[in-house]
Structure formats: structure tokens, C-alpha cells
Amino acid sequence: MTNLNIVIVGGGFAGVRMATALESTIEKTKEKYTIILVEKKSHFYHSIAGPRSTVDEIEERLLVPYTNLFKNKRNQVIQASAIRFEEHKLYLDKDVKNYGTSIDFAYLIIASGTDYAAPSKMPVVNYEDCLSYIRTARKQITNAESILIIGGGPVGVELVGEIRDKFSPKQKKITLVHSGGSVGGHIMPQKSKNKVLSLFKESQVNLILNDRVILPESAPLSTAFIPDEPIKTEKGETINADLVLIAYGSKPQSGWVKSSFPDTVSKEGYIDVKPTLQINKAGLEHVLVLGDVADLKETKMAYRTEPHVAVAIQTIKSLFEGKKPTKEYKSGPNMMVVTYGKYHGTGMLPIFNITVGDRVTSLVKGKTLFIDKSWASLNLTPPSSNSNDGKDEDEDEFY
Ligand SMILES: Cc1cc2nc3c(=O)[nH]c(=O)nc-3n(C[C@H](O)[C@H](O)[C@H](O)COP(=O)(O)OP(=O)(O)OC[C@H]3O[C@@H](n4cnc5c(N)ncnc54)[C@H](O)[C@@H]3O)c2cc1C
Numbered sequence: 168m169t170n171l172n173i174v175i176v177g178g179g180f181a182g183v184r185m186a187t188a189l190e191s192t193i194e195k196t197k198e199k200y201t202i203i204l205v206e207k208k209s210h211f212y213h214s215i216a217g218p219r220s221t222v223d224e225i226e227e228r229l230l231v232p233y234t235n236l237f238k239n240k241r242n243q244v245i246q247a248s249a250i251r252f253e254e255h256k257l258y259l260d261k262d263v264k265n266y267g268t269s270i271d272f273a274y275l276i277i278a279s280g281t282d283y284a285a286p287s288k289m290p291v292v293n294y295e296d297c298l299s300y301i302r303t304a305r306k307q308i309t310n311a312e313s314i315l316i317i318g319g320g321p322v323g324v325e326l327v328g329e330i331r332d333k334f335s336p337k338q339k340k341i342t343l344v345h346s347g348g349s350v351g352g353h354i355m356p357q358k359s360k361n362k363v364l365s366l367f368k369e370s371q372v373n374l375i376l377n378d379r380v381i382l383p384e385s386a387p388l389s390t391a392f393i394p395d396e397p398i399k400t401e402k403g404e405t406i407n408a409d410l411v412l413i414a415y416g417s418k419p420q421s422g423w424v425k426s427s428f429p430d431t432v433s434k435e436g437y438i439d440v441k442p443t444l445q446i447n448k449a450g451l452e453h454v455l456v457l458g459d460v461a462d463l464k465e466t467k468m469a470y471r472t473e474p475h476v477a478v479a480i481q482t483i484k485s486l487f488e489g490k491k492p493t494k495e496y497k498s499g500p501n502m503m504v505v506t507y508g509k510y511h512g513t514g515m516l517p518i519f520n521i522t523v524g525d526r527v528t529s530l531v532k533g534k535t536l537f538i539d540k541s542w543a544s545l546n547l548t549p550p551s552s553n554s555n556d557g558k559d560e561d562e563d564e565f566y
Pocket of ligand 1: 176177178179180181182205206207208212214215216217218247248249250278279280281282283287288322325420423457458459460467468469470471472504532
């Protein structure tokens with residue numbers, strides 16, 4: 168094999184974790200592999216804390232530079248978008264130093280994740296643009312008197328909770344419209360769903376279930392927007408909102424894979440993988456898929472990237488040795504913690520579906536939102552927080 172590049176596409180939770188694990192793995196191989204992480208954004212975006220950025224000035228803590236990701240200078244992060252690939256070549260959307268518009272690879276790791284409306288994901292790619300996007304969104308929320316949130320899954324609930332944590336019902340009216348009959352996400356036990364309902368009631372959130380908003384044709388689906396006129400629902404409700412936030416519609420970032428090998432991508436956009444996390448396509452045994460974009464029938468969660476990477480490393484080690492990979496991925500139990508601001512929320516633990524309430528939710532996630540953990544995964548320390556909450560010792564257990 169002449170080409171020793173291992174290319175990772177996507178520097179989110181899965182790509183970063185894989186990059187670090189791979190770097191220590193290749194230190195022990197006799198071939199001198201080079202890892203190249205291709206990421207369209209200039210900085211890692213800690214999406215888990217996106218909803219809090221709508222009310223707190225934490226944007227500089229949410230954007231983590233990739234500068235310290237690799238210990239060995241041979242490995243590098245390139246800011247570009249992958250647009251398609253062939254058996255051993257990845258094409259980029261721009262010219263990059265030392266490579267041009269394509270990179271040859273021996274192995275390709277696909278970790279391009281999913282897209283979602285801001286502030287859960289960023290619609291812009293460069294640091295200053297992200298900062299200014301978040302600041303503008305926060306100003307819009309501060310100025311709005313009546314906010315409509317569409318979507319009552321975990322992200323919708325967390326958004327409501329953050330806004331309510333900061334602004335009382337007198338300061339802001341919040342309406343949440345959800346097409347389903349209960350809020351909090353489909354895997355949530357009933358007890359947790361009831362807890363969310365009681366939090367909504369206590370904090371005077373106007374909840375409309377089993378109905379859908381009729382979005383104006385001009386409405387952007389990836390960002391907050393200020394509607395020109397009152398918003399209507401399919402069942403005839405009229406909502407006078409001066410700001411609308413979208414909290415539904417996760418989109419797998421697999422268009423570039425589909426344009427390369429269309430039959431590897433499901434109609435929902437997820438990439439077909441074997442249990443060894445190799446892409447399910449003859450001739451592409453050297454291409455692996457992990458993280459949210461993989462078509463694994465499980466919840467899409469950052470904590471799952473740890474077992475994904477454990478299997479992917481075993482698979483790639485077998486491939487290095489010319490052996491058939493045998494380690495198979497099996498989804499672990501569900502676990503989810505949904506915050507409602509810093510001090511409230513609910514969740515379920517992986518054992519016997521035990522539900523947790525305000526205290527545990529706040530302790531494991533609500534106060535710190537795992538921000539320090541993401542900085543640590545990129546071998547950095549975050550800028551200090553303005554909050555007095557500090558880091559709890561057991562905050563790292565949930566992703
Ligand atoms: C509000 C919120 C709260 C959450 N809370 C939790 C939680 O408490 N615990 C938990 O475990 N999970 C949580 N999650 C889920 C978690 O964020 C996702 O599971 C996680 O982001 C998946 O990681 P990933 O690396 O697969 O994908 P992503 O994080 O989506 O990363 C993919 C990366 O690939 C890049 N990319 C995409 N396409 C290309 C391309 N063509 N070229 C180059 N780069 C590309 C993107 O820019 C991105 O950086 C939460 C999510 C949200 C939105």
C-alpha cells in the first residue's frame with residue numbers, strides 16, 4: 168500500500184473521539200499512517216449547550232479550536248467540506264494547502280453527523296460568524312415578548328427550559344406546538360413526560376399538542392425567524408408570536424455520500440453499515456461509518472460514539488493486519504437526560520429505566536452541559552465560565 172492517509176470526515180463528537188483513539192492506535196503500527204480530519208467548520212461546536220446560548224453569554228465556551236486535537240504534527244485538521252468520494256479519493260469543496268481539491272486515502276471514516284436548526288447546530292462555519300450568529304439570536308430572544316417553539320422533543324423542551332430559566336411568564340409568553348401527544352421524546356418513560364408537563368404548567372408555558380404549525384412559505388427551516396403575521400395551526404389555533412424557533416427535523420449529513428454511492432444511503436439519509444461499522448458496500452471495506460449518520464437503529468446520542476469508536480478501532484486494526492474484522496457493534500441501553508434550565512429536568516438511566524428528577528439532572532447535565540468535557544476531548548481547557556456553578560465531579564457520566 169503506497170498511500171497511508173486515513174481521512175476522517177466530520178469533527179463532531181464521533182470524529183474527534185475517533186481521531187484521538189486512532190492517533191494512539193497508529194503510534195503502535197509499523198506503517199507511518201497520517202490522519203487527516205476534514206471538517207467544514209473552523210471550530211468544534213458543542214451543540215449540547217446550544218439552547219443555553221440563547222440566554223447566556225457562553226458562545227466562546229461552545230466553540231472549541233481544533234489546534235490541539237493531534238499530538239503528532241504529522242496528523243492534521245483541514246477546514247473544508249467533503250463533496251464526494253471514490254474508492255480511494257475524497258473530493259473537497261475548495262483548494263487546501265498540500266492537497267489541492269482532493270485527498271487520496273487508504274482508509275476513510277465517515278462521521279458527518281446530522282444537521283438541525285440553530286442554535287442546536289450552526290448554520291455558519293467560521294468562528295466569528297458563529298459568535299455573531301449566536302449573539303444576534305440571543306438579542307432576538309431578549310427582545311421578543313412572545314416566542315413560539317415548534318417541536319416538543321428533547322431539544323424543544325430544553326429550549327423552553329432555558330428561556331424560562333431566564334425570563335418569567337410576565338416577561339415572555341412561550342408557546343410550544345408539538346405534532347405528537349406528549350413531550351420529551353419517544354423513549355422517555357411516562358413518569359418523565361409527566362414531569363415535563365408539570366414543569367410547563369408551573370412555568371406557564373402554553374402547550375399545544377397533536378397539532379401542526381402551518382409555516383409561512385418564506386420561513387427558513389434552519390434558523391429562528393420573525394414572522395410577518397400571526398402563525399396558524401392546522402387545527403385552527405392562531406399564535407401571535409414575534410419570534411419562531413424550530414426544534415424538529417434532524418437531517419443526516421450524507422448528501423456527499425449519496426452522490427458517490429447512492430445505494431449506501433437510506434431514504435431517510437442514514438448510511439448503511441455492517442455490524443463491524445464498515446459501510447455496507449462491496450469494494451468499500453476500508454470505509455467506516457460512525458456517529459449519528461450511521462444507520463443504526465438506536466437513539467442518536469453523543470454517548471454512543473464511545474462504543475462506536477471502540478468497534479471502529481478494532482475493525483481498522485484488523486484491516487491493518489489484513490484480517491477480516493470480527494468485532495461487532497451492539498447498541499447499548501437507552502439513556503437520556505433532558506434539562507429544563509440549570510436546575511430542573513428529568514431523564515432515564517440505563518438501568519431498569521429508572522427516572523431521575525431535578526437534582527440528578529442538574530448535577531449530571533444541567534449546570535455544566537458537559538462543556539469542559541468537549542474541551543478536554545480536544546486537549547484544551549475552556550475559558551472560564553461566568554457562572555458560579557463550577558464543575559461537578561460526576562458530570563462526565565452521561566456522554
Ligand atoms: C440540544 C441538544 C442536546 C443534546 N444532549 C445530549 C446529551 O445530553 N447526551 C448525548 O449523548 N447526546 C446529546 N445530544 C446529541 C448529540 O449532540 C449528538 O448525538 C452528537 O452531536 C452526534 O455526534 P456526531 O459526531 O455523530 O455528529 P455531529 O455532532 O453532527 O458532527 C458532525 C460533524 O461533521 C461535520 N460535517 C458534516 N458534513 C460534512 C462534510 N461534508 N464535510 C466536512 N465536515 C462535515 C459537521 O460540521 C459536524 O462538525 C444532544 C443534541 C442536542 C442538539
